[in-house]
Amino acid sequence: MALRYSTRTQDSSSPFRSASPSPQVIMKGIKSIVITIAMEGEAMPLITKLGLTQQSNYFGHAAPFHCFTGTYNNYNLAIVTNGKDRKFGCDNVGTVPAALATYLAVEQLKPDLLINAGTAGGFESKGMAIGDVLISSTIHNHDRRMLLPIFVDYGVHNHKAVETPRLREALKFKLGVVSTGNSLDHVEADDALMAANDASVKDMEAAAVAWAAELYSVPYFALKVVTDIVDGAHATEEEFVANFAMAQRRLQEAVPATLDHVLGRSLEEL
Amino acid sequence: MALRYSTRTQDSSSPFRSASPSPQVIMKGIKSIVITIAMEGEAMPLITKLGLTQQSNYFGHAAPFHCFTGTYNNYNLAIVTNGKDRKFGCDNVGTVPAALATYLAVEQLKPDLLINAGTAGGFESKGMAIGDVLISSTIHNHDRRMLLPIFVDYGVHNHKAVETPRLREALKFKLGVVSTGNSLDHVEADDALMAANDASVKDMEAAAVAWAAELYSVPYFALKVVTDIVDGAHATEEEFVANFAMAQRRLQEAVPATLDHVLGRSLEEL
Numbered sequence: 001m002a003l004r005y006s007t008r009t010q011d012s013s014s015p016f017r018s019a020s021p022s023p024q025v026i027m028k029g030i031k032s033i034v035i036t037i038a039m040e041g042e043a044m045p046l047i048t049k050l051g052l053t054q055q056s057n058y059f060g061h062a063a064p065f066h067c068f069t070g071t072y073n074n075y076n077l078a079i080v081t082n083g084k085d086r087k088f089g090c091d092n093v094g095t096v097p098a099a100l101a102t103y104l105a106v107e108q109l110k111p112d113l114l115i116n117a118g119t120a121g122g123f124e125s126k127g128m129a130i131g132d133v134l135i136s137s138t139i140h141n142h143d144r145r146m147l148l149p150i151f152v153d154y155g156v157h158n159h160k161a162v163e164t165p166r167l168r169e170a171l172k173f174k175l176g177v178v179s180t181g182n183s184l185d186h187v188e189a190d191d192a193l194m195a196a197n198d199a200s201v202k203d204m205e206a207a208a209v210a211w212a213a214e215l216y217s218v219p220y221f222a223l224k225v226v227t228d229i230v231d232g233a234h235a236t237e238e239e240f241v242a243n244f245a246m247a248q249r250r251l252q253e254a255v256p257a258t259l260d261h262v263l264g265r266s267l268e269e270l
Numbered sequence: 271m272a273l274r275y276s277t278r279t280q281d282s283s284s285p286f287r288s289a290s291p292s293p294q295v296i297m298k299g300i301k302s303i304v305i306t307i308a309m310e311g312e313a314m315p316l317i318t319k320l321g322l323t324q325q326s327n328y329f330g331h332a333a334p335f336h337c338f339t340g341t342y343n344n345y346n347l348a349i350v351t352n353g354k355d356r357k358f359g360c361d362n363v364g365t366v367p368a369a370l371a372t373y374l375a376v377e378q379l380k381p382d383l384l385i386n387a388g389t390a391g392g393f394e395s396k397g398m399a400i401g402d403v404l405i406s407s408t409i410h411n412h413d414r415r416m417l418l419p420i421f422v423d424y425g426v427h428n429h430k431a432v433e434t435p436r437l438r439e440a441l442k443f444k445l446g447v448v449s450t451g452n453s454l455d456h457v458e459a460d461d462a463l464m465a466a467n468d469a470s471v472k473d474m475e476a477a478a479v480a481w482a483a484e485l486y487s488v489p490y491f492a493l494k495v496v497t498d499i500v501d502g503a504h505a506t507e508e509e510f511v512a513n514f515a516m517a518q519r520r521l522q523e524a525v526p527a528t529l530d531h532v533l534g535r536s537l538e539e540l
Contacts, residue, residue, distance in 0.1 A: 062377065062485040086484075088424040094414055096478050099366045100373055107332065143413055144364055145453035147507045154358040155452070182425070182452070183415035187459040208366050214356075215332040237417045 029264040032076040034111040035255065036102050038205050039091040042118050043068075043081045045248045046255055052079055059108070064092060065101040072256075075263040080105045094182045095208035102212035113162070113262065114220040116209040117255055119247045120201035121236055122226035126176060127200075129226065130243055133254045134201050135168055136161040136178045136222035141207045142193035143181035156197065159210035161221040164270045167261045171254070176200025178222045180207035184236055194230075202230050219267055223258060225250040299534040302346040304381040305525065306372050308475050309361040310336075312388050313351045315518045316525055322349055329378070334362060335371040342526075345533040350375045364452045365478035372482035383432070383532065384490040386479040387525055389517045390471035391506055392496035396446060397470075400499065400513055403524045404471050405438055406431040406448045406492035411477045412463035413451035426467065429480035431491040434540045437531045441524070446470025448492045450477035454506055464500075472500050489537055493528060495520040 037043035052068035059065050064083035071077060082092035082101050092101075098116075106114060122128025139159040146155035168175055179199035181190055186202065194202060206222040213220040225247040228239030262270060307313035322338035329335050334353035341347060352362035352371050362371075368386075376384060392398025409429040416425035438445055449469035451460055456472065464472060476492040483490040495517040498509030532540060 060377075062373075064485065085424050087428070088420075090420045090424045093416065093421065094425070095366050096369045096481060100370055100482070103332075103370055107330075141452075143452055145455050145457075146363065147454050147505075148510070150358075150360045151363065151454070154355050154360045155364070158357070182411075182413055184417050184421070185415050187415075187457060189457040189459075211366060212370070215334065235417075240418070 028266045030112040030262055030267070031264070032109065032111045033078075033113050033115060033259065033263065034105050034109050035077070035079045035115045035117050036098065036105060036209055037079060037117050038082045038093050038098060039118065040081055041091070041244065042248065042251060043079055046251050047079050049252050050077065050079070050256065052077065059104045063100070063104060064097070065104065067105070072259050073263060077259070078105070078109055078111070094204050095180065098205035099208035099212045102209045103215065106213055106216040106218045110216070111218060113267070114209070114213045114218050115258070116206050116220065116222040117251060118203065118205065118224060119227045119240070119244070120178065120203040120224035121228045121230040122201050123199060123231050124229050125231050128174065128176070128229070130229065130239070131246060131250060132226045133171070133173045133250060134176050134178070134224045134226065135164050135173050136206065136224075137175050139178045139180065139206045139210045139222060140197040140199070141181065142179045142190050142197060142199070142202070143183065145189065145193070156193065157207060157211070159207060159214065161210070162219045162267055162270060164221060167258065167270050170261055171257050173223075173254070174200070178203055178206040178224060180204060184240070186230060201226060223254060225254065298536045300382040300532055300537070301534070302379065302381045303348075303383050303385060303529065303533065304375050304379050305347070305349045305385045305387050306368065306375060306479055307349060307387050308352045308363050308368060309388065310351050310354075311361070311514065312518065312521060313349055316521050317349050319522050320347065320349070320526065322347065329374045333370070333374060334367070335374065337375070342529050343533060347529070348375070348379055348381070364474050365450065368475035369478035369482045372479045373485065376483055376486040376488045380486070381488060383537070384479070384483045384488050385528070386476050386490065386492040387521060388473065388475065388494060389497045389510070389514070390448065390473040390494035391498045391500040392471050393469060393501050394499050395501050398444065398446070398496050398499070400496050400509070401516060401520060402496045403441070403443045403520060404446050404448070404494045404496065405434050405443050406476065406494075407445050409448045409450065409476045409480045409492060410467040410469070411451065412449045412460045412467060412469070412472070413453065415459065415463070426463065427477060427481070429477060429484065431480070432489045432537055432540060434491060437528065437540050440531055441527050443493075443524070444470070448473055448476040448494060450474060454510070456500060471496060493524060495524065
């Protein structure tokens with residue numbers, strides 16, 4: 001895979017495209033995928049398992065994000081993580097870094113499909129249990145209350161993910177709405193909007209990832225492993241910590257299984 | 271001013287730099303400024319007054335943002351707006367587009383100073399009145415509640431703006447903390463964090479603009495005109511609409527006065 005920069009002035013083809021596996025796949029199938037994962041802890045065991053290689057300084061000196069590339073069954077694969085905050089040292093979680101990382105990744109790599117993978121809280125009332133894997137139907141926000149009439153729908157937004165009936169059937173993944181907000185906890189106003197959004201899971205990045213992918217018209221879906229129950233008895237932060245290792249293992253199973261199903265198929269066949 | 275793209279692979283000098291006014295200013299003074307303004311309605315009267323010219327497709331075909339460039343007293347000036355949401359048609363307000371627009375603007379223009387200008391709600395309890403112009407001391411978030419210990423401070427963040435004692439004295443602008451959230455209204459949890467942040471004004475972009483400017487180590491401050499009183503009797507959306515034309519006029523006065531004070535001076539002289 002040629003690892004070089006594309007620039008905005010040229011309509012250069014993707015670095016991914018130069019290593020396309022076959023003319024048949026070029027004609028119709030998904031041959032390159034970018035997976036965005038906010039936290040290093042979520043991503044690293046998967047990156048190791050997939051044998052991806054870190055590219056140094058891939059997004060230039062200013063961006064804190066990391067890019068790991070390689071091939072999977074001869075198709076092109078990259079995982080992009082949000083890196084660390086320079087002031088506080090923690091992972092860059094939340095919508096702002098997720099949007100920028102996604103924009104830079106799709107700009108440079110021009111993937112055929114983008115998957116936002118990671119952890120989420122699940123709603124028991126929507127049938128979600130800890131360890132479940134959910135694929136997004138639509139993605140909304142629940143912490144952008146913009147009460148002027150022209151801004152209300154924009155605030156919540158309505159990001160339509162790729163339809164994946166065969167993938168979900170084959171891998172026994174659930175389908176549902178991902179609702180995104182910048183807080184790990186949730187207050188009454190969030191609850192009201194998550195209910196209005198018909199949310200099955202609550203995460204902190206998917207809507208921003210979807211927004212950035214849409215700017216480049218890259219098809220996408222979110223794949224979320226449930227680490228905690230939003231409408232349950234335990235505090236998110238306790239359940240999240242208790243179940244994080246399980247979520248890492250589930251991502252190590254679910255992501256390769258998803259790649260096996262998706263790569264080489266057309267969007268319509270998912 | 272040469273209007274061309276810089277790319278991340280080259281450490282190319284800014285398009286701004288090729289039109290620097292004098293060797294003295296190159297040595298120490300601020301010679302190029304980018305002003306980010308979220309809403310077209312906030313920006314357009316100012317852009318017209320300053321005689322700036324819209325650059326077509328400045329950030330590439332994917333980004334919705336607009337760039338207006340020109341000179342002011344022979345110094346280089348650009349105003350960047352966040353453009354419209356393609357699905358809903360409204361201005362791209364909130365932190366996600368603000369961060370991406372700022373990142374792309376500072377990447378390409380490499381300004382000596384970045385100013386995030388616009389409207390905000392003011393706290394009466396902190397001495398703010400409708401029509402006041404406030405310059406930021408620090409900038410925090412009030413809608414990123416991240417309760418795991420390593421993420422709490424990152425969520426609120428602590429963006430240090432350039433110090434501007436002489437500017438504020440000369441122009442009778444107030445000093446205070448800008449607290450940023452993605453909602454036009456505010457709920458109890460926001461109030462608690464805005465109080466903890468010692469917020470004088472509440473806006474929807476400054477923290478994201480500051481985050482992106484810091485990635486490129488570009489010095490910045492926020493300049494906010496108060497359109498509504500956060501801790502007053504009236505709903506934000508009503509006061510915002512009622513006072514928007516006033517805020518436009520104040521921006522048309524305050525921004526050129528700020529440029530007159532800032533351009534040619536060093537950061538230490540502000």
